[in-house]
Amino acid sequence: MEINKEKLDEIILKYGRDKAHLLAIFQDVQKEYRYLPKEAVRHICMRLGMPQVDGFEVATFYKSFSLKPRGKHTVHVCLGTACHLKGGADVLLSFMRELKVKTGETTADGAFTLESVNCLGACALAPLVRVDEKDFGKTTVAQSRNIIRDFTDHH
Amino acid sequence: MALSLKQLDSITSAFNAKEQAYDKIIRVCCGTGCITSGANRVLEGVLTAVEREGLSSKVLVKKTGCHGLCERGPIVTLGNDEILYQSVGKRDVAADVDLLLKTVTEGKVADKLLFRDSARKEKYTSSLDIPFYKGQKRIVLAMNGLINPEEIDDYIAHGGYRAPFRAFQMTPEEIIDWVTKGGLRGRGGGGFLTGRKWSSARAAKGGLKYVLANGDEGDPGAFMDRSLMEGNPHAVIEGMVIGGYTIGAQQGYIYVRDEYPLAVSRLTKAIEQARDYNMLGHDVFGSGFDFDLEIYRGGGAFVCGESTALMSSLEGKSGEPRDKYVHTVEHGLWDKPTNLNNVETWANVPHIINNGLDWYTSIGTKKSTGTKIFSLVGKVNNTGLIEVPMGISLREIIFGLGGGIRGKRQFKAVQTGGPSGGCIPEQHLDMPVDFDSLTSIGSMMGSGGMIVMDERNCMVDVARYFLRFLTEESCGKCVPCREGTRRMHEILDRICKGAGKIEDLMHLEELGKALQWGAICGLGQSAPNPVLSTIRYFSDEYKAHIIEGRCPAGVCKEITTFTIMEEKCTGCMRCAAECPMGAIIGEKKEPQRIDDLRCITCGICYDVCSFDAIKIG
Ligand SMILES: Cc1cc2nc3c(=O)[nH]c(=O)nc-3n(C[C@H](O)[C@H](O)[C@H](O)COP(=O)(O)O)c2cc1C
Ligand code: FES
Numbered sequence: 001m002e003i004n005k006e007k008l009d010e011i012i013l014k015y016g017r018d019k020a021h022l023l024a025i026f027q028d029v030q031k032e033y034r035y036l037p038k039e040a041v042r043h044i045c046m047r048l049g050m051p052q053v054d055g056f057e058v059a060t061f062y063k064s065f066s067l068k069p070r071g072k073h074t075v076h077v078c079l080g081t082a083c084h085l086k087g088g089a090d091v092l093l094s095f096m097r098e099l100k101v102k103t104g105e106t107t108a109d110g111a112f113t114l115e116s117v118n119c120l121g122a123c124a125l126a127p128l129v130r131v132d133e134k135d136f137g138k139t140t141v142a143q144s145r146n147i148i149r150d151f152t153d154h155h
Numbered sequence: 156m157a158l159s160l161k162q163l164d165s166i167t168s169a170f171n172a173k174e175q176a177y178d179k180i181i182r183v184c185c186g187t188g189c190i191t192s193g194a195n196r197v198l199e200g201v202l203t204a205v206e207r208e209g210l211s212s213k214v215l216v217k218k219t220g221c222h223g224l225c226e227r228g229p230i231v232t233l234g235n236d237e238i239l240y241q242s243v244g245k246r247d248v249a250a251d252v253d254l255l256l257k258t259v260t261e262g263k264v265a266d267k268l269l270f271r272d273s274a275r276k277e278k279y280t281s282s283l284d285i286p287f288y289k290g291q292k293r294i295v296l297a298m299n300g301l302i303n304p305e306e307i308d309d310y311i312a313h314g315g316y317r318a319p320f321r322a323f324q325m326t327p328e329e330i331i332d333w334v335t336k337g338g339l340r341g342r343g344g345g346g347f348l349t350g351r352k353w354s355s356a357r358a359a360k361g362g363l364k365y366v367l368a369n370g371d372e373g374d375p376g377a378f379m380d381r382s383l384m385e386g387n388p389h390a391v392i393e394g395m396v397i398g399g400y401t402i403g404a405q406q407g408y409i410y411v412r413d414e415y416p417l418a419v420s421r422l423t424k425a426i427e428q429a430r431d432y433n434m435l436g437h438d439v440f441g442s443g444f445d446f447d448l449e450i451y452r453g454g455g456a457f458v459c460g461e462s463t464a465l466m467s468s469l470e471g472k473s474g475e476p477r478d479k480y481v482h483t484v485e486h487g488l489w490d491k492p493t494n495l496n497n498v499e500t501w502a503n504v505p506h507i508i509n510n511g512l513d514w515y516t517s518i519g520t521k522k523s524t525g526t527k528i529f530s531l532v533g534k535v536n537n538t539g540l541i542e543v544p545m546g547i548s549l550r551e552i553i554f555g556l557g558g559g560i561r562g563k564r565q566f567k568a569v570q571t572g573g574p575s576g577g578c579i580p581e582q583h584l585d586m587p588v589d590f591d592s593l594t595s596i597g598s599m600m601g602s603g604g605m606i607v608m609d610e611r612n613c614m615v616d617v618a619r620y621f622l623r624f625l626t627e628e629s630c631g632k633c634v635p636c637r638e639g640t641r642r643m644h645e646i647l648d649r650i651c652k653g654a655g656k657i658e659d660l661m662h663l664e665e666l667g668k669a670l671q672w673g674a675i676c677g678l679g680q681s682a683p684n685p686v687l688s689t690i691r692y693f694s695d696e697y698k699a700h701i702i703e704g705r706c707p708a709g710v711c712k713e714i715t716t717f718t719i720m721e722e723k724c725t726g727c728m729r730c731a732a733e734c735p736m737g738a739i740i741g742e743k744k745e746p747q748r749i750d751d752l753r754c755i756t757c758g759i760c761y762d763v764c765s766f767d768a769i770k771i772g
Pocket of ligand 1: 340341342343344345346347349369370371372373374457458459460461462463495496497498500501602676677678
């Protein structure tokens with residue numbers, strides 16, 4: 001993976017080259033690449049003057065970072081308590097069947113990455129699915145196909 | 156230049172004059188729930204229509220924070236709660252916007268958009284009459300749904316930012332005394348006395364001190380803090396300014412969950428606006444005291460809601476908790492004295508300062524004063540966000556405000572306290588909701604998640620669910636938690652799959668004790684609660700799984716089958732139409748049959764059958 005070091009430095013400088021902002025730096029970098037390239041982690045650690053192992057510790061501790069490339073769209077199926085009780089697991093299984101991947105995996109064509117999440121904070125509309133930045137409430141097994149189709153058309 | 160109290164009053168008059176110049180105000184809820192249901196399209200539609208009809212000088216369109224009745228969103232209100240419209244634009248935005256405008260111009264109430272209480276079969280025009288709202292006491296949430304959270308003047312016009320002026324007239328000790336006597340207890344779950352925490356943080360030695368707001372809201376199934384940060388961000392800021400002054404901190408941080416992008420953007424805007432008015436920054440409110448705030452986004456780890464883990468995360472490290480014998484009020488963030496409170500706790504502070512002790516202590520119970528916000532979700536008719544006085548009974552919440560259980564089902568349990576709490580059965584429904592009562596029955600208040608379950612929810616599965624959650628979220632630092640949650644989950648998984656043994660119940664209880672005693676942080680110490688409370692109240696259900704190898708609720712897939720009883724099936728084909736897998740076969744008007752190979756045991760057929768023709772086996 002070819003990373004743009006200037007862009008990285010720009011982000012690092014935005015946060016005052018401060019180790020305390022490591023999470024924020026990672027978040028911004030991940031937004032840029034849709035994942036956190038290992039190369040980027042190494043470069044950031046070098047710039048912040050910290051051991052790589054500390055950078056990778058943070059990158060692997062937090063669920064929101066992914067060191068693996070992600071698909072064009074990320075499907076987050078909520079498995080929070082409210083969603084679980086209203087069939088969130090069935091919705092997740094259905095996405096697995098339709099996309100032919102397991103949670104955490106990306107489809108072969110690179111279009112979708114499937115993830116589960118513990119509550120998206122719209123529990124009254126359970127079960128919830130978030131694709132990229134769009135939320136879908138009261139989803140059903142049947143609807144999962146439509147959601148995939150909606151996003152397949154535009155990419 | 157800092158604003159004076161007088162200037163706040165003139166901002167208020169100017170703002171009110173501006174609003175009063177309009178004949179009508181339309182408020183469109185733009186909380187997360189309503190946005191999910193399409194509120195942005197409704198807002199756009201209303202704005203365009205108002206402009207098209209040349210009503211721009213007569214009708215003011217405002218976007219507000221969460222109203223609470225999220226499931227019926229998008230919510231639109233007219234006037235001051237005179238009319239509440241629900242599910243606006245769910246099917247047809249243009250048509251509903253037309254109806255809305257007709258109400259505004261011709262005073263014609265659109266019957267179709269009114270709230271209907273499904274349990275009571277009644278419909279209501281004003282939100283003030285809807286039982287869901289009537290039973291509430293909205294203090295912290297009072298401005299949600301009323302003001303535009305992105306406009307500081309709106310907050311000021313509704314009485315905002317007056318409390319710091321009062322507070323700065325008091326000594327820090329006096330404020331601490333008020334907050335303590337007011338009985339304010341932490342809304343983040345533990346119920347620790349806020350005044351006592353402030354007092355230790357104030358007494359702690361050290362020049363630099365910090366105040367933090369916990370907006371991590373890790374409890375899955377809860378969204379109180381989210382709606383507060385999104386709907387009324389200034390209330391949190393106002394509370395933190397007072398807290399900062401009281402303990403002598405110059406810097407504060409708000410730690411917000413990564414999954415809440417809207418909360419981050421609303422808080423960011425609010426902080427900028429507060430800085431412009433010099434309510435944050437140098438010499439705030441002309442008091443001589445400097446105080447500023449910064450937002451910090453979390454990384455999606457439940458354990459980071461725990462105080463020491465949160466501080467470690469704020470330092471840019473992984474969020475591992477540490478032992479508590481070193482108190483964070485003395486050695487917290489960057490080893491400096493630090494005071495952490497939940498965002499709802501912070502939002503309570505201005506109200507205590509503004510309205511006084513007698514008023515505050517008159518709400519709630521003796522030992523749990525004030526109100527609490529709950530997210531009431533699950534199998535109740537009215538799901539959403541409620542703020543109620545402490546001491547209200549669970550029954551009033553679930554059957555009064557919530558309108559009882561959905562459809563033809565029965566209440567089975569209510570889960571409070573999230574992964575640290577427990578399941579409360581019918582027999583305790585008259586328990587008052589306060590910190591101590593809920594703990595006494597094996598659950599806890601927690602941060603405010605209240606998840607209602609009916610007989611189609613399996614208690615063993617719920618226990619397994621929470622333990623899976625905790626296994627994934629345990630940070631792995633201490634062995635009792637890392638291994639204990641895993642072993643408990645394994646046992647529960649076995650039971651759910653029909654391979655449990657009766658001794659397993661004893662093992663679960665033993666492991667539970669080990670965790671309570673041995674884990675270093677609250678995550679592990681309270682992890683057994685979901686298991687122990689379900690064993691305590693629903694042991695029959697455990698035994699049905701273990702001894703009879705069946706799941707009475709029809710949830711645990713490995714030991715559940717659904718069968719159609721020929722003699723009862725009328726062949727209406729309702730189930731066949733709803734089955735997502737097309738697994739129901741048969742001719743119209745003839746008894747149907749389930750194709751086991753295609754069936755994914757989701758149970759939709761069982762739920763939709765009007766003739767009780769489907770059996771859980
Ligand atoms: C595992 C764990 C997770 C927690 N998550 C949260 C949380 O998401 N939000 C919160 O306010 N408090 C949470 N707490 C409680 C905090 O540790 C702390 O007690 C609280 O933020 C203090 O504020 P309060 O006194 O105003 O309640 C959590 C505690 C534990 C042990
Ligand atoms: S439990 Fe799914 S959104 Fe909260």
